[in-house]
Amino acid sequence: MKLITAIIQEDKLDDVREALIAAEIGRITVTRVDGHGQQQTTEIYRGLVVVPNLIPKVEVKIAVNDAFVDTAVDTILAAARHGADGKPGDGKIFIAPLEECIRISTGERGGEGI
Amino acid sequence: MKLITAIIQEDKLDDVREALIAAEIGRITVTRVDGHGQQQTTEIYRGLVVVPNLIPKVEVKIAVNDAFVDTAVDTILAAARHGADGKPGDGKIFIAPLEECIRISTGERGGEGI
Amino acid sequence: MKLITAIIQEDKLDDVREALIAAEIGRITVTRVDGHGQQQTTEIYRGLVVVPNLIPKVEVKIAVNDAFVDTAVDTILAAARHGADGKPGDGKIFIAPLEECIRISTGERGGEGI
Amino acid sequence: MKKSKRAAIWAVFATLMCLVGTVHAADGSPEIDTGTTAWMLTSTTLVLLMVPGLAMFYGGLVRTKNVLGTMMHSFAAMAIIGVLWMVCGYSMAFGPNVLGGWCGWNPDYFMLKGIDTTILDSGIPEYVFAMFQGKFAIIAPALIAGAFAERIKFRGYCIFIVLWSLLVYNPLCHWVWASDGFLFKQGAIDFAGGTVIHISAGSAALVGALYLGARRGYPKTAMHPNNLVMTLVGAGFLWVGWFGFNAGSSVESGLKTAQALTATQIAAASGALSWMILEGLLHKKVSSLGFVSGVLAGLVSITPAAGDVLPWGALVLGAVGAVFCYYAIELKNKLGYDDTLDVFGIHGVAAIWGAIGLVFFLRPGAGSGSFWGQLWVQTEGSIISLVYSGVMTLIILIVVDKFFGLRLSEADEKAGMDHSLHSERGYGMLNLNS
Amino acid sequence: MKKSKRAAIWAVFATLMCLVGTVHAADGSPEIDTGTTAWMLTSTTLVLLMVPGLAMFYGGLVRTKNVLGTMMHSFAAMAIIGVLWMVCGYSMAFGPNVLGGWCGWNPDYFMLKGIDTTILDSGIPEYVFAMFQGKFAIIAPALIAGAFAERIKFRGYCIFIVLWSLLVYNPLCHWVWASDGFLFKQGAIDFAGGTVIHISAGSAALVGALYLGARRGYPKTAMHPNNLVMTLVGAGFLWVGWFGFNAGSSVESGLKTAQALTATQIAAASGALSWMILEGLLHKKVSSLGFVSGVLAGLVSITPAAGDVLPWGALVLGAVGAVFCYYAIELKNKLGYDDTLDVFGIHGVAAIWGAIGLVFFLRPGAGSGSFWGQLWVQTEGSIISLVYSGVMTLIILIVVDKFFGLRLSEADEKAGMDHSLHSERGYGMLNLNS
Amino acid sequence: MKKSKRAAIWAVFATLMCLVGTVHAADGSPEIDTGTTAWMLTSTTLVLLMVPGLAMFYGGLVRTKNVLGTMMHSFAAMAIIGVLWMVCGYSMAFGPNVLGGWCGWNPDYFMLKGIDTTILDSGIPEYVFAMFQGKFAIIAPALIAGAFAERIKFRGYCIFIVLWSLLVYNPLCHWVWASDGFLFKQGAIDFAGGTVIHISAGSAALVGALYLGARRGYPKTAMHPNNLVMTLVGAGFLWVGWFGFNAGSSVESGLKTAQALTATQIAAASGALSWMILEGLLHKKVSSLGFVSGVLAGLVSITPAAGDVLPWGALVLGAVGAVFCYYAIELKNKLGYDDTLDVFGIHGVAAIWGAIGLVFFLRPGAGSGSFWGQLWVQTEGSIISLVYSGVMTLIILIVVDKFFGLRLSEADEKAGMDHSLHSERGYGMLNLNS
Ligand SMILES: Nc1ncnc2c1ncn2[C@@H]1O[C@H](COP(=O)(O)OP(=O)(O)O)[C@@H](O)[C@H]1O
Ligand SMILES: Nc1ncnc2c1ncn2[C@@H]1O[C@H](COP(=O)(O)OP(=O)(O)O)[C@@H](O)[C@H]1O
Numbered sequence A, B, C: 001m002k003l004i005t006a007i008i009q010e011d012k013l014d015d016v017r018e019a020l021i022a023a024e025i026g027r028i029t030v031t032r033v034d035g036h037g038q039q040q041t042t043e044i045y046r047g048l049v050v051v052p053n054l055i056p057k058v059e060v061k062i063a064v065n066d067a068f069v070d071t072a073v074d075t076i077l078a079a080a081r082h083g084a085d086g087k088p089g090d091g092k093i094f095i096a097p098l099e100e101c102i103r104i105s106t107g108e109r110g111g112e113g114i
Numbered sequence D, E, F: 001m002k003k004s005k006r007a008a009i010w011a012v013f014a015t016l017m018c019l020v021g022t023v024h025a026a027d028g029s030p031e032i033d034t035g036t037t038a039w040m041l042t043s044t045t046l047v048l049l050m051v052p053g054l055a056m057f058y059g060g061l062v063r064t065k066n067v068l069g070t071m072m073h074s075f076a077a078m079a080i081i082g083v084l085w086m087v088c089g090y091s092m093a094f095g096p097n098v099l100g101g102w103c104g105w106n107p108d109y110f111m112l113k114g115i116d117t118t119i120l121d122s123g124i125p126e127y128v129f130a131m132f133q134g135k136f137a138i139i140a141p142a143l144i145a146g147a148f149a150e151r152i153k154f155r156g157y158c159i160f161i162v163l164w165s166l167l168v169y170n171p172l173c174h175w176v177w178a179s180d181g182f183l184f185k186q187g188a189i190d191f192a193g194g195t196v197i198h199i200s201a202g203s204a205a206l207v208g209a210l211y212l213g214a215r216r217g218y219p220k221t222a223m224h225p226n227n228l229v230m231t232l233v234g235a236g237f238l239w240v241g242w243f244g245f246n247a248g249s250s251v252e253s254g255l256k257t258a259q260a261l262t263a264t265q266i267a268a269a270s271g272a273l274s275w276m277i278l279e280g281l282l283h284k285k286v287s288s289l290g291f292v293s294g295v296l297a298g299l300v301s302i303t304p305a306a307g308d309v310l311p312w313g314a315l316v317l318g319a320v321g322a323v324f325c326y327y328a329i330e331l332k333n334k335l336g337y338d339d340t341l342d343v344f345g346i347h348g349v350a351a352i353w354g355a356i357g358l359v360f361f362l363r364p365g366a367g368s369g370s371f372w373g374q375l376w377v378q379t380e381g382s383i384i385s386l387v388y389s390g391v392m393t394l395i396i397l398i399v400v401d402k403f404f405g406l407r408l409s410e411a412d413e414k415a416g417m418d419h420s421l422h423s424e425r426g427y428g429m430l431n432l433n434s
């Protein structure tokens, strides 16, 4: 089992959600985060153009069985990009090992519980 | 050391906290997240019954030494369920490996620092 | 690759950010969380001194190549402490393994993508 | 009210004057009534309060990424129509007939330059009347914005409201409220703007919603209000401001004012209660959004009628108005068009009901003529407003769309108006960069 | 104010009339004073503003999951009592004695149907007075809700306030403010409702808090205010609205009004200052919640006294009131009962202090009789309100609890009122689904 | 307005009296004009509303950790100056010259004890005038706080505003508005406090910003507004309240009032529109913060001029004022000092422009003398306010800093005022412990 954590742009959440569902990956947890990477964005403050240090992002977490990792990653890669070639700030995907997964309501464990 | 991440219902946070403290697991980090799983909930919007795509949840993170993993998991399982048999939406527990843990104030590492 | 997760005090975010940038670690994701550890703080509610159960904290996540782990940890340790000796509540650093890291915009993987 | 003393032999004449409500100074011009002026100044202020109230009401209902953009619709109307009304709106609405009565015009009213010391017969400076009416001109387009929410360009919106104000609001206001307006002369009752404001805005909103098309993802994706707390507070301010809206429309500080205020209070309460009961029966739960929708339904229902119906009439108008609105929104949900904040479903429907329904509850002596005659005039007025506003709105939308663009691009819509149009975020506190 | 001219020989008579404050038209009925009417209309509006103000104040103090449910307590009172007052409340409160003086009744007041053109001696339409008083009837139960916060069923609450209004508020209002009310006749001073509103609401709140029992986890679990920012703003609106509440209670637009407004402003400021200093001394920090609690303490303290004390009296009343409230809340914390938003600790305590304490600061000429006589009447009024409201509240609570249920189930309480009662969330922006 | 009847032979005399705007009772003291009183009571209330409005405006612009601390600056002024004004402020400002005209003093005004039944010539109780003026005294220091935001100690701030009010505001108010003030006698026009309030506050803010130094991290770190939604709503309330501020400054309810209200509405709208257009041209985007900055710029620009310029003059004053402010802020950004919320850039700059610029747009008959004479008097007044306030502020700051400390420690500044000064959090909802 793996835990896929994707940091994406706020405006791509709906697209990613829809693409994942189309790929039959329905279970997901999302969090509001702020991040800093290559991307530059601007805001206006009383006529002054301001560059924020941290840019609002959305973190998407998906726990999947190993067989689904590639599907999930490819789906996210396709859906989270701005334009065909992507733009700086489109985000990152992290994949980490997961040792166990338990469904609280039933107590099912492992691949079953995911 | 393991990192236990539990996604639970909002109304169970107090119960889980209290149960963990009773089990002598006092250190914890919680985050407001939104998730999608089996669960369905409804809201009313101007007389219309609406099904939200993402449901507010609470994420609980606990870093524990290996010996405490079972206690922590069992405690959460018991406290986070709605009713004796649990209900869809009660949540998930994920267990991931943790290589190091450092207390910032003292610099203690490993099992000491947890 | 490792994922470093540091739970720090809110008022140290700027210091930590600046120190990391000075150490040439610019990429970062931060989240608003609440935590409970040794620390005690107080608030006033209508003349009553109240001890909250959960204290607002900031979670900082940094994915780094193995070579950078020590730099990152040392930088955080130095910047996140209150006073020279640190104070309870200054926080925790967790280090977890990371199997893969993908830049969404370009599809670069591994050390490249971090 | 300052009155110069007059000799005893004037007593009879003076009594007469009181009856017609006008007091003239020695030089024949009316004198200030400080009390009426005080209330009309207050009413003007209260109606102004409705604009931030509306911004809060609407702003709370959209998604987080559109909150500022939506509030800016109300605020921009304050600035744009605020200036436009002073430049030419007042003249078009309240000047004497020109263009065959399509609108009015009085060169003295241009930039309000000729009314610097004019006192109206009601004892208030004309400026106060002009400003009071100007607030109504601001509210109307601000209401429409609810149908455009979350998907319209700011520039297009600004140009739209300029044209709509010039081509729809000012003429309509002239027809119904100017003394030589053709509907006024037919005896149409529109106490505080049911026809002029709410029906015309509702109709424009319906046309606008259909023209713009639904938001991306509607109705499949659930779109949650970002801040119902603010919506509730906004509704509270609307209720408060509506006292100025309706009771101020009496342009006096007396019995009619009191009657209008009483009817307003009762209809708002009964509208809310009626919606609460309906939801309670149908869903076993009472939502706060339902509550405030009921408040609005009640307030709009009583607007055309406020000064002319008895308290029990206000009770019924408000309660039934809420039921109509409830089912109008249900119908919208079935039909599937995206009138985002239900401008037609609340303002349009309740105002039509109020404008026509008031005939059944008129205070003895109110209205001008027979029951059927009045019923016809009211219906006619509603239809004219509905059709005129609808057709003109469509034309304006097409023109603005062609020359300036109306609908946000899909990317901008997804990113949200706050970011793509204003480069700002409503709630910086949600993020850690503030 | 419009006055028909009268001949010179009337001069003496007219001067007399001015002294008693009444002007009669030729037919003997009083005439409208447009100025007084303007202020009373404004006051009515300002008191209405207090309801959203209270909703914000209370709403900000509870936990996130209960914010809408708590605000709905205030809003529901607007609708329910709004209708009830018009149907029968005004009649029960201000009609002539029936049932041995327990309440009043005037069939003409039923649904306000017989006062359509009545002008009061003070020169305002009776409608305005009825609406102004109606707002007070709304505020009182809305205040009580603070003691029930976070754990009461919405249906039970609605039925409770109906019964409380009918059985507690209306009679009490009749006794103190109707011209044939027994406390009125004894000369009790209650300028703007210390006894009628704040003591009775405070007492009901205390009984309610004890009857309902503490919230789950109280006092062990810390329960943080979800939005102190909103609480502060709400307090600001309460201060603003209180000018209508107190200064409007003069039912004129003149000297007494000015005196009441001045006293209100001073007591609010001195209450806040006094709480600030107290906290500064005891904790070395001044909290914003403490500040606004001091504002409220000051405002409530001056309410029974507003028009009858000199500025320095207002200063002292407000400052001392805040100290009393501070220690009353400290006492509550020791005793451990859960008056969630300190309705008794602020409203009850400050109003008792104000009602009795005012005797020491009366303007020369105010009050009816000796110092000790007045002191006794004031104390008697406070005790009657405290006991009558307390006992009746208990009875009503028991009855409502038995037939409809009052306390939320533990599961619903944990889930929060917003979700379990209204199926909504106050701050959609906190989540990513909006 | 109640007037005793007088015989026919008094007619001429009475007409005369009306012209000078004063009506005297038989005993020679002026009589209450209920209408004027009503409007002045309302204006007082509206200006009070500006304080929470300002708290919202400022509070929304700072970072999340400072929201309560910033709002407390406005609220604390309500309490502290509220009491101070009643104790001695009114006396210093409006008493007859003492100390060679540096300020006024009237022992009767001490604690307002001698004006309990005084009626002014304008027909309002003196209490109302004192309270209306008191609100201005509250607003001025509350405005300054914007320059100190996010880095000042609460105790230091409180002591600062006490001294500033005593040593800067009261004398300045005396010079400009008291009938024996030296600037008043020179014929300076300051309708509603451009010189007295906005220039002096702006100058104090500039000095304060320079004295305190920049916030840690400024300007490198971007500091985002925590709640622009609240800032917008606050601006709405400021606009609403400003009607009381400006129109109330006529101290009547008549033509001048209407003229002032009209000018205020127009300048606010044109200021906003002008800022919108400027941003649209320069950035292709219109920000909501820009919009409300334009509203403020327009409102401040018209403040000294409100009752004395024609509508088109208000249009120009507001529009040009916004442009000046825009570039003043740009200049500040270049110079790099940290006037956190641009108090000088908006209030100082717009008020100087308004005070001097009004000379070009005076209504025929307004002003006292020649164009150049007036221009000089206006310029002189502005310079005096600017310099006097600046120098005195510096002295006060140095003294307060020495004895009580002004600037937060770096640790406290980083932790935020809410936590370090008030032990509270503004938005509990952001965290899970509430
Ligand atoms: N190494 C990293 N560690 C933690 N978070 C990261 C890392 N790299 C990127 N992120 C997160 O992803 C977001 C988007 O990054 P982006 O600008 O697309 O990445 P890059 O700079 O690699 O092109 C950032 O705002 C940050 O939140
Ligand atoms: N595979 C997963 N990956 C990420 N989050 C998950 C996953 N499964 C469940 N969750 C989280 O747990 C929450 C509760 O899930 P629940 O509906 O109880 O799970 P299930 O659908 O497995 O019964 C979801 O809302 C989601 O936030």
Ligand SMILES: Nc1ncnc2c1ncn2[C@@H]1O[C@H](COP(=O)(O)OP(=O)(O)O)[C@@H](O)[C@H]1O
Pocket (backbone or CB within 6 Å): B027, B028, B029, B030, B061, B062, B063, B064, B103, B104, B105, B113, B114, C007, C034, C035, C036, C037, C038, C039, C055, C057, C088, C089, C090, C091, C092
């Ligand atoms: N074992 C743990 N699991 C999860 N979170 C932890 C753990 N230990 C500490 N934290 C987080 O770190 C924050 C700061 O902890 P601190 O009080 O400095 O730690 P300690 O109690 O170990 O000294 C806590 O509020 C909590 O959010």
